[in-house]
Amino acid sequence: MHEMALIESVVEIAEEVARQNGARRIIRLRLDIGELSIAEPDALTFCFAAVTQGTMAQDAELEICRVAGRGWCLDCATEIAMSQRFGTCPICGSHQVQVTGGDDLKIKDIEIN
Amino acid sequence: MCSVCGCGTAKIIDTDPEKALATAHGHDHHHDHDHDHTHDHHHHHDGAHDHGDHLHAEGVINYGGGIAGVHVPGLSQARIVTIERDILSRNDALARDNRAYLEGHNIFALNLVSSPGSGKTSLLVRAITDLADRMKISVIEGDQQTANDAERIRAAGAKAIQINTGKGCHLDAHMVGHAIEALAPPNGSVLFIENVGNLVCPAAFDLGEAHKVVVLSVTEGEDKPLKYPDMFAAADLLLLNKSDLLPHLDFNLGACLANALRINPKLQTLIVSARTGEGMEAFYAWLEASAARAARRPEHHALAQPAQTQGAMK
Numbered sequence: 001m002h003e004m005a006l007i008e009s010v011v012e013i014a015e016e017v018a019r020q021n022g023a024r025r026i027i028r029l030r031l032d033i034g035e036l037s038i039a040e041p042d043a044l045t046f047c048f049a050a051v052t053q054g055t056m057a058q059d060a061e062l063e064i065c066r067v068a069g070r071g072w073c074l075d076c077a078t079e080i081a082m083s084q085r086f087g088t089c090p091i092c093g094s095h096q097v098q099v100t101g102g103d104d105l106k107i108k109d110i111e112i113n
Numbered sequence: 114m115c116s117v118c119g120c121g122t123a124k125i126i127d128t129d130p131e132k133a134l135a136t137a138h139g140h141d142h143h144h145d146h147d148h149d150h151t152h153d154h155h156h157h158h159d160g161a162h163d164h165g166d167h168l169h170a171e172g173v174i175n176y177g178g179g180i181a182g183v184h185v186p187g188l189s190q191a192r193i194v195t196i197e198r199d200i201l202s203r204n205d206a207l208a209r210d211n212r213a214y215l216e217g218h219n220i221f222a223l224n225l226v227s228s229p230g231s232g233k234t235s236l237l238v239r240a241i242t243d244l245a246d247r248m249k250i251s252v253i254e255g256d257q258q259t260a261n262d263a264e265r266i267r268a269a270g271a272k273a274i275q276i277n278t279g280k281g282c283h284l285d286a287h288m289v290g291h292a293i294e295a296l297a298p299p300n301g302s303v304l305f306i307e308n309v310g311n312l313v314c315p316a317a318f319d320l321g322e323a324h325k326v327v328v329l330s331v332t333e334g335e336d337k338p339l340k341y342p343d344m345f346a347a348a349d350l351l352l353l354n355k356s357d358l359l360p361h362l363d364f365n366l367g368a369c370l371a372n373a374l375r376i377n378p379k380l381q382t383l384i385v386s387a388r389t390g391e392g393m394e395a396f397y398a399w400l401e402a403s404a405a406r407a408a409r410r411p412e413h414h415a416l417a418q419p420a421q422t423q424g425a426m427k
Contacts (some may be wrong), residue, residue: 002283002314006200013198021194028191031200038317038343039200086342086376095375107196 003043006105007051014110015056023112026057034104035069036085069102204318207286211293211321215304221404222304224322226344228337229310231330232354234262236387237305241269243390244397248404249302253292255284255309262307272296283314286321303404312341323407324349331355331362335369338376345376350383352396357386 018026041064048062069082073089074096215222225233251272254262263275274296298304308315327348338345385392
Protein backbone atom coordinates (compact mmCIF):
# COMPACT_ATOMS: atom_id res chain seq x y z
CA MET A 1 0.00 0.00 0.00
CA HIS A 2 2.46 2.63 -1.17
CA GLU A 3 -0.51 4.93 -1.74
CA MET A 4 -0.36 5.71 1.99
CA ALA A 5 3.21 6.98 1.64
CA LEU A 6 2.32 8.85 -1.54
CA ILE A 7 -0.59 10.62 0.17
CA GLU A 8 1.59 11.46 3.18
CA SER A 9 4.00 13.06 0.75
CA VAL A 10 1.15 14.95 -0.94
CA VAL A 11 -0.07 16.34 2.39
CA GLU A 12 3.47 17.33 3.42
CA ILE A 13 4.09 19.24 0.20
CA ALA A 14 0.62 20.80 0.27
CA GLU A 15 1.02 21.96 3.89
CA GLU A 16 4.43 23.43 3.10
CA VAL A 17 3.03 25.42 0.17
CA ALA A 18 -0.08 26.43 2.13
CA ARG A 19 2.05 27.78 4.99
CA GLN A 20 4.28 29.68 2.57
CA ASN A 21 1.12 31.31 1.26
CA GLY A 22 -0.15 32.24 4.70
CA ALA A 23 -3.11 29.89 4.55
CA ARG A 24 -4.87 28.39 7.52
CA ARG A 25 -6.65 25.61 5.77
CA ILE A 26 -6.43 23.52 2.64
CA ILE A 27 -9.86 23.15 1.10
CA ARG A 28 -9.12 21.14 -2.02
CA LEU A 29 -6.16 19.31 -3.54
CA ARG A 30 -5.92 18.37 -7.17
CA LEU A 31 -3.65 15.57 -8.32
CA ASP A 32 -2.73 14.36 -11.77
CA ILE A 33 -2.56 10.56 -11.64
CA GLY A 34 -1.74 8.88 -14.91
CA GLU A 35 -3.40 5.66 -16.02
CA LEU A 36 0.07 4.13 -16.36
CA SER A 37 1.36 5.40 -13.00
CA ILE A 38 2.03 3.22 -9.98
CA ALA A 39 -0.87 4.61 -7.93
CA GLU A 40 -4.49 3.52 -7.69
CA PRO A 41 -6.90 6.47 -7.38
CA ASP A 42 -9.29 4.53 -5.13
CA ALA A 43 -6.48 3.63 -2.74
CA LEU A 44 -5.26 7.24 -2.72
CA THR A 45 -8.74 8.48 -1.84
CA PHE A 46 -9.06 5.83 0.86
CA CYS A 47 -5.75 6.81 2.46
CA PHE A 48 -6.41 10.52 2.16
CA ALA A 49 -9.11 10.63 4.82
CA ALA A 50 -6.89 8.82 7.32
CA VAL A 51 -3.70 10.76 6.63
CA THR A 52 -5.23 14.25 6.72
CA GLN A 53 -6.63 13.95 10.27
CA GLY A 54 -5.18 16.78 12.33
CA THR A 55 -3.45 18.44 9.37
CA MET A 56 -4.28 21.64 7.48
CA ALA A 57 -5.92 19.40 4.89
CA GLN A 58 -8.41 17.85 7.30
CA ASP A 59 -11.85 17.64 5.61
CA ALA A 60 -10.32 18.84 2.35
CA GLU A 61 -11.60 17.51 -0.93
CA LEU A 62 -9.26 15.35 -2.98
CA GLU A 63 -9.76 15.67 -6.69
CA ILE A 64 -7.93 13.17 -8.87
CA CYS A 65 -7.52 13.98 -12.54
CA ARG A 66 -6.82 10.85 -14.58
CA VAL A 67 -4.29 11.35 -17.33
CA ALA A 68 -4.78 8.98 -20.26
CA GLY A 69 -1.98 6.54 -21.07
CA ARG A 70 -0.16 7.13 -24.32
CA GLY A 71 2.64 5.30 -26.04
CA TRP A 72 4.66 5.04 -29.20
CA CYS A 73 4.76 1.77 -31.14
CA LEU A 74 8.21 1.29 -32.62
CA ASP A 75 6.90 -1.17 -35.21
CA CYS A 76 3.97 0.95 -36.43
CA ALA A 77 5.81 4.23 -35.79
CA THR A 78 2.49 5.52 -34.48
CA GLU A 79 1.21 7.14 -31.33
CA ILE A 80 -1.12 4.70 -29.57
CA ALA A 81 -3.49 4.71 -26.61
CA MET A 82 -2.26 2.55 -23.72
CA SER A 83 -4.24 1.27 -20.79
CA GLN A 84 -1.45 -0.86 -19.31
CA ARG A 85 2.13 0.15 -18.63
CA PHE A 86 3.57 -2.96 -20.23
CA GLY A 87 0.80 -3.54 -22.73
CA THR A 88 0.96 -4.28 -26.41
CA CYS A 89 0.23 -2.12 -29.45
CA PRO A 90 -3.55 -2.18 -30.16
CA ILE A 91 -2.81 -2.04 -33.90
CA CYS A 92 -0.10 -4.66 -34.47
CA GLY A 93 0.17 -6.44 -31.10
CA SER A 94 3.86 -5.65 -30.73
CA HIS A 95 5.52 -5.37 -27.31
CA GLN A 96 7.88 -2.75 -28.71
CA VAL A 97 5.99 0.15 -27.24
CA GLN A 98 7.31 3.05 -25.23
CA VAL A 99 5.26 5.02 -22.75
CA THR A 100 5.06 8.66 -23.84
CA GLY A 101 2.42 9.96 -21.42
CA GLY A 102 0.08 9.06 -18.62
CA ASP A 103 2.62 8.01 -16.01
CA ASP A 104 2.06 11.25 -14.10
CA LEU A 105 2.12 11.34 -10.32
CA LYS A 106 1.81 15.01 -9.60
CA ILE A 107 0.23 17.58 -7.32
CA LYS A 108 -1.40 20.11 -9.64
CA ASP A 109 -2.65 22.74 -7.26
CA ILE A 110 -4.33 23.36 -3.95
CA GLU A 111 -7.14 25.62 -2.89
CA ILE A 112 -6.44 27.34 0.38
CA ASN A 113 -7.87 29.98 2.67
CA MET B 114 -15.49 48.76 -5.47
CA CYS B 115 -16.63 45.18 -5.64
CA SER B 116 -16.40 43.99 -9.23
CA VAL B 117 -19.18 41.51 -8.59
CA CYS B 118 -22.05 43.63 -7.38
CA GLY B 119 -20.64 47.11 -6.98
CA CYS B 120 -20.55 47.32 -3.18
CA GLY B 121 -17.49 48.56 -1.32
CA THR B 122 -14.69 46.06 -0.97
CA ALA B 123 -13.38 45.35 2.47
CA LYS B 124 -9.84 46.06 3.46
CA ILE B 125 -8.81 44.38 6.66
CA ILE B 126 -5.40 45.17 7.98
CA ASP B 127 -5.56 43.02 11.07
CA THR B 128 -4.48 39.47 10.38
CA ASP B 129 -7.30 38.22 12.57
CA PRO B 130 -10.45 38.72 10.56
CA GLU B 131 -12.75 38.45 13.57
CA LYS B 132 -10.98 41.25 15.36
CA ALA B 133 -10.73 43.35 12.24
CA LEU B 134 -14.42 43.06 11.57
CA ALA B 135 -15.20 44.14 15.09
CA THR B 136 -13.16 47.31 14.75
CA ALA B 137 -14.41 48.36 11.33
CA HIS B 138 -17.37 50.61 10.56
CA GLY B 139 -20.76 49.38 11.54
CA HIS B 140 -23.29 49.94 8.82
CA ASP B 141 -25.07 47.42 6.71
CA HIS B 142 -24.93 46.73 3.02
CA HIS B 143 -27.84 44.99 1.42
CA HIS B 144 -27.93 44.29 -2.28
CA ASP B 145 -30.50 42.59 -4.37
CA HIS B 146 -28.91 39.86 -6.41
CA ASP B 147 -31.38 39.54 -9.19
CA HIS B 148 -28.79 39.40 -11.96
CA ASP B 149 -26.99 36.32 -13.19
CA HIS B 150 -23.73 35.35 -11.62
CA THR B 151 -21.12 33.31 -13.38
CA HIS B 152 -19.55 32.35 -10.07
CA ASP B 153 -20.92 30.98 -6.83
CA HIS B 154 -23.63 33.23 -5.52
CA HIS B 155 -22.40 35.19 -2.55
CA HIS B 156 -24.45 36.75 0.16
CA HIS B 157 -23.52 39.80 2.18
CA HIS B 158 -24.27 39.46 5.84
CA ASP B 159 -25.16 42.36 8.07
CA GLY B 160 -22.01 43.67 9.55
CA ALA B 161 -19.07 45.92 9.22
CA HIS B 162 -17.49 46.83 5.93
CA ASP B 163 -14.53 49.04 5.41
CA HIS B 164 -15.06 51.32 2.43
CA GLY B 165 -12.64 50.80 -0.36
CA ASP B 166 -11.45 54.38 -0.26
CA HIS B 167 -7.76 53.70 0.42
CA LEU B 168 -5.20 51.45 -1.24
CA HIS B 169 -3.73 48.32 0.17
CA ALA B 170 -0.15 48.75 1.30
CA GLU B 171 2.72 46.30 0.81
CA GLY B 172 3.04 43.76 3.61
CA VAL B 173 -0.67 43.89 4.38
CA ILE B 174 -2.59 40.67 4.27
CA ASN B 175 -4.92 41.19 1.38
CA TYR B 176 -8.21 39.43 1.88
CA GLY B 177 -9.27 40.53 -1.58
CA GLY B 178 -6.46 38.63 -3.26
CA GLY B 179 -8.57 35.56 -3.92
CA ILE B 180 -9.69 34.01 -7.17
CA ALA B 181 -12.46 36.53 -7.74
CA GLY B 182 -10.25 39.40 -6.61
CA VAL B 183 -12.89 40.44 -4.14
CA HIS B 184 -13.53 39.96 -0.49
CA VAL B 185 -16.97 39.05 0.65
CA PRO B 186 -17.33 39.08 4.43
CA GLY B 187 -18.72 35.92 5.87
CA LEU B 188 -17.57 33.79 2.98
CA SER B 189 -14.31 31.97 2.63
CA GLN B 190 -11.60 33.60 0.61
CA ALA B 191 -10.18 30.63 -1.20
CA ARG B 192 -7.16 30.85 -3.44
CA ILE B 193 -5.73 28.28 -5.76
CA VAL B 194 -1.98 27.85 -5.56
CA THR B 195 -0.34 26.02 -8.42
CA ILE B 196 2.18 23.42 -7.26
CA GLU B 197 2.92 21.19 -10.27
CA ARG B 198 5.33 19.04 -8.30
CA ASP B 199 5.94 15.34 -8.49
CA ILE B 200 4.44 13.56 -5.51
CA LEU B 201 7.70 11.69 -5.00
CA SER B 202 9.80 14.86 -5.19
CA ARG B 203 10.58 14.88 -1.47
CA ASN B 204 11.76 11.27 -1.50
CA ASP B 205 13.71 11.86 -4.69
CA ALA B 206 15.50 14.88 -3.22
CA LEU B 207 16.56 12.84 -0.18
CA ALA B 208 17.62 9.97 -2.46
CA ARG B 209 19.82 12.40 -4.40
CA ASP B 210 21.47 13.44 -1.12
CA ASN B 211 22.05 9.79 -0.21
CA ARG B 212 23.47 9.09 -3.66
CA ALA B 213 25.83 12.08 -3.51
CA TYR B 214 27.08 10.94 -0.11
CA LEU B 215 27.54 7.31 -1.18
CA GLU B 216 29.24 8.17 -4.44
CA GLY B 217 31.38 10.79 -2.74
CA HIS B 218 32.63 8.13 -0.34
CA ASN B 219 32.99 5.57 -3.07
CA ILE B 220 30.41 3.31 -1.43
CA PHE B 221 28.70 1.01 -3.93
CA ALA B 222 25.08 0.57 -2.82
CA LEU B 223 22.62 -2.02 -4.06
CA ASN B 224 18.91 -2.04 -3.24
CA LEU B 225 17.75 -5.67 -3.02
CA VAL B 226 14.06 -6.10 -3.74
CA SER B 227 11.86 -9.19 -3.95
CA SER B 228 8.76 -10.80 -2.56
CA PRO B 229 9.09 -12.22 0.97
CA GLY B 230 10.89 -15.55 1.08
CA SER B 231 12.88 -15.31 -2.14
CA GLY B 232 16.09 -15.75 -0.16
CA LYS B 233 17.51 -12.22 -0.02
CA THR B 234 18.99 -12.62 3.44
CA SER B 235 20.41 -16.10 2.71
CA LEU B 236 21.98 -14.68 -0.43
CA LEU B 237 23.59 -11.88 1.57
CA VAL B 238 24.83 -14.24 4.28
CA ARG B 239 26.44 -16.39 1.58
CA ALA B 240 28.01 -13.35 -0.15
CA ILE B 241 29.38 -11.93 3.10
CA THR B 242 31.01 -15.25 3.97
CA ASP B 243 32.42 -15.84 0.48
CA LEU B 244 33.65 -12.27 -0.01
CA ALA B 245 35.17 -11.77 3.47
CA ASP B 246 38.68 -11.37 2.03
CA ARG B 247 37.68 -9.51 -1.12
CA MET B 248 35.54 -6.54 -0.02
CA LYS B 249 34.12 -4.72 2.97
CA ILE B 250 30.36 -5.20 3.17
CA SER B 251 27.73 -3.56 5.36
CA VAL B 252 23.99 -4.10 5.29
CA ILE B 253 20.84 -2.11 5.95
CA GLU B 254 18.00 -4.51 6.71
CA GLY B 255 14.40 -3.46 6.19
CA ASP B 256 11.52 -5.39 7.73
CA GLN B 257 8.21 -4.46 9.26
CA GLN B 258 9.13 -6.13 12.54
CA THR B 259 12.02 -7.91 14.31
CA ALA B 260 15.79 -7.53 14.09
CA ASN B 261 16.21 -11.19 13.05
CA ASP B 262 17.74 -10.42 9.66
CA ALA B 263 20.29 -7.91 10.99
CA GLU B 264 21.33 -10.53 13.58
CA ARG B 265 21.83 -13.11 10.82
CA ILE B 266 23.99 -10.64 8.89
CA ARG B 267 26.08 -9.74 11.95
CA ALA B 268 26.57 -13.44 12.69
CA ALA B 269 27.96 -13.78 9.15
CA GLY B 270 30.52 -11.10 9.99
CA ALA B 271 29.23 -7.86 8.46
CA LYS B 272 28.12 -4.61 10.02
CA ALA B 273 24.34 -4.33 9.91
CA ILE B 274 21.57 -2.03 11.00
CA GLN B 275 17.91 -2.98 11.14
CA ILE B 276 15.16 -0.62 10.07
CA ASN B 277 11.71 -1.64 11.27
CA THR B 278 9.16 0.11 9.11
CA GLY B 279 6.27 -0.75 11.44
CA LYS B 280 3.25 -0.54 9.15
CA GLY B 281 5.37 0.63 6.21
CA CYS B 282 5.61 -1.63 3.18
CA HIS B 283 8.89 -0.27 1.80
CA LEU B 284 12.03 1.63 2.75
CA ASP B 285 12.22 5.28 1.75
CA ALA B 286 15.15 7.61 1.19
CA HIS B 287 14.61 9.31 4.53
CA MET B 288 14.91 6.07 6.54
CA VAL B 289 17.94 4.98 4.55
CA GLY B 290 19.65 8.36 4.98
CA HIS B 291 19.47 7.97 8.75
CA ALA B 292 20.58 4.34 8.54
CA ILE B 293 23.62 5.29 6.46
CA GLU B 294 24.48 7.93 9.03
CA ALA B 295 24.23 5.41 11.88
CA LEU B 296 26.02 2.63 10.01
CA ALA B 297 28.80 4.84 8.58
CA PRO B 298 30.01 2.34 5.93
CA PRO B 299 33.76 2.65 5.26
CA ASN B 300 35.01 4.34 2.09
CA GLY B 301 35.34 1.99 -0.84
CA SER B 302 32.94 -0.57 0.64
CA VAL B 303 29.78 -2.26 -0.62
CA LEU B 304 26.44 -1.46 1.00
CA PHE B 305 23.52 -3.84 0.56
CA ILE B 306 20.12 -2.40 1.34
CA GLU B 307 17.71 -5.28 1.82
CA ASN B 308 14.30 -3.80 1.21
CA VAL B 309 11.05 -4.99 2.79
CA GLY B 310 9.86 -8.17 1.07
CA ASN B 311 7.31 -6.73 -1.35
CA LEU B 312 7.32 -6.77 -5.13
CA VAL B 313 5.13 -3.70 -5.51
CA CYS B 314 5.86 -0.67 -3.36
CA PRO B 315 9.69 -0.58 -3.19
CA ALA B 316 9.77 -0.11 -6.99
CA ALA B 317 8.62 3.48 -6.64
CA PHE B 318 11.04 4.67 -3.99
CA ASP B 319 14.56 5.63 -4.96
CA LEU B 320 16.88 5.21 -1.99
CA GLY B 321 20.02 6.60 -3.60
CA GLU B 322 21.37 3.18 -4.61
CA ALA B 323 23.55 2.52 -7.65
CA HIS B 324 21.29 -0.32 -8.83
CA LYS B 325 18.14 -2.12 -7.85
CA VAL B 326 18.66 -5.89 -7.83
CA VAL B 327 15.50 -7.96 -8.00
CA VAL B 328 15.66 -11.44 -6.49
CA LEU B 329 13.18 -14.01 -7.76
CA SER B 330 13.15 -17.62 -6.63
CA VAL B 331 12.29 -20.50 -8.92
CA THR B 332 9.49 -21.59 -6.59
CA GLU B 333 7.54 -18.44 -7.40
CA GLY B 334 6.30 -19.02 -10.96
CA GLU B 335 7.78 -17.88 -14.24
CA ASP B 336 5.11 -15.26 -14.94
CA LYS B 337 5.99 -13.11 -11.93
CA PRO B 338 7.78 -10.49 -14.07
CA LEU B 339 4.52 -10.03 -15.99
CA LYS B 340 2.41 -9.91 -12.83
CA TYR B 341 4.65 -7.37 -11.07
CA PRO B 342 6.22 -5.52 -13.99
CA ASP B 343 7.13 -2.29 -12.20
CA MET B 344 9.78 -3.97 -10.09
CA PHE B 345 11.39 -5.76 -13.01
CA ALA B 346 11.32 -2.53 -15.02
CA ALA B 347 13.07 -0.65 -12.20
CA ALA B 348 15.82 -3.24 -11.65
CA ASP B 349 19.16 -3.54 -13.44
CA LEU B 350 19.94 -7.10 -12.38
CA LEU B 351 17.75 -10.15 -11.81
CA LEU B 352 19.07 -12.88 -9.54
CA LEU B 353 17.07 -16.03 -10.12
CA ASN B 354 17.61 -17.80 -6.81
CA LYS B 355 17.11 -21.36 -5.47
CA SER B 356 18.34 -22.90 -8.74
CA ASP B 357 19.20 -26.07 -6.77
CA LEU B 358 15.45 -26.78 -6.63
CA LEU B 359 14.99 -26.70 -10.42
CA PRO B 360 15.16 -30.50 -10.87
CA HIS B 361 12.19 -30.87 -8.50
CA LEU B 362 9.99 -28.22 -10.13
CA ASP B 363 8.14 -27.62 -13.39
CA PHE B 364 9.65 -24.15 -13.54
CA ASN B 365 10.27 -23.00 -17.11
CA LEU B 366 13.54 -21.10 -16.81
CA GLY B 367 13.56 -19.87 -20.40
CA ALA B 368 10.00 -18.54 -20.18
CA CYS B 369 10.82 -16.74 -16.92
CA LEU B 370 13.83 -14.97 -18.40
CA ALA B 371 11.88 -14.15 -21.59
CA ASN B 372 9.10 -12.59 -19.50
CA ALA B 373 11.60 -10.53 -17.51
CA LEU B 374 13.31 -9.31 -20.69
CA ARG B 375 9.97 -8.45 -22.27
CA ILE B 376 9.34 -6.03 -19.39
CA ASN B 377 12.91 -4.74 -19.28
CA PRO B 378 15.11 -5.42 -22.32
CA LYS B 379 18.15 -4.03 -20.49
CA LEU B 380 17.82 -6.33 -17.46
CA GLN B 381 20.86 -8.48 -16.74
CA THR B 382 20.06 -11.95 -15.41
CA LEU B 383 22.01 -14.46 -13.33
CA ILE B 384 20.90 -17.87 -12.10
CA VAL B 385 22.12 -18.59 -8.59
CA SER B 386 21.65 -20.77 -5.56
CA ALA B 387 22.45 -19.16 -2.21
CA ARG B 388 22.26 -22.64 -0.66
CA THR B 389 24.73 -24.51 -2.87
CA GLY B 390 26.68 -21.49 -4.08
CA GLU B 391 25.96 -22.29 -7.73
CA GLY B 392 26.26 -19.19 -9.90
CA MET B 393 27.28 -16.98 -6.96
CA GLU B 394 30.74 -16.40 -8.41
CA ALA B 395 29.09 -14.77 -11.44
CA PHE B 396 27.23 -12.43 -9.10
CA TYR B 397 30.45 -11.54 -7.27
CA ALA B 398 32.13 -10.79 -10.59
CA TRP B 399 29.18 -8.57 -11.57
CA LEU B 400 29.45 -6.85 -8.18
CA GLU B 401 33.17 -6.17 -8.47
CA ALA B 402 32.94 -5.03 -12.08
CA SER B 403 29.95 -2.74 -11.42
CA ALA B 404 31.57 -1.24 -8.30
CA ALA B 405 34.80 -0.62 -10.20
CA ARG B 406 32.92 0.97 -13.09
CA ALA B 407 30.99 3.22 -10.70
CA ALA B 408 34.18 4.28 -8.91
CA ARG B 409 35.82 5.30 -12.18
CA ARG B 410 33.10 7.79 -13.07
CA PRO B 411 34.58 11.22 -12.33
CA GLU B 412 31.31 12.74 -11.10
CA HIS B 413 31.31 10.25 -8.25
CA HIS B 414 34.11 12.13 -6.61
CA ALA B 415 32.11 15.30 -6.41
CA LEU B 416 31.32 17.08 -3.15
CA ALA B 417 30.59 14.61 -0.43
CA GLN B 418 28.55 15.80 2.48
CA PRO B 419 26.94 13.69 5.16
CA ALA B 420 23.61 12.42 3.90
CA GLN B 421 21.61 13.84 6.77
CA THR B 422 22.95 17.38 6.69
CA GLN B 423 21.52 18.06 3.27
CA GLY B 424 17.93 18.80 2.45
CA ALA B 425 15.07 19.03 4.89
CA MET B 426 14.72 15.90 6.92
CA LYS B 427 11.53 14.97 8.65
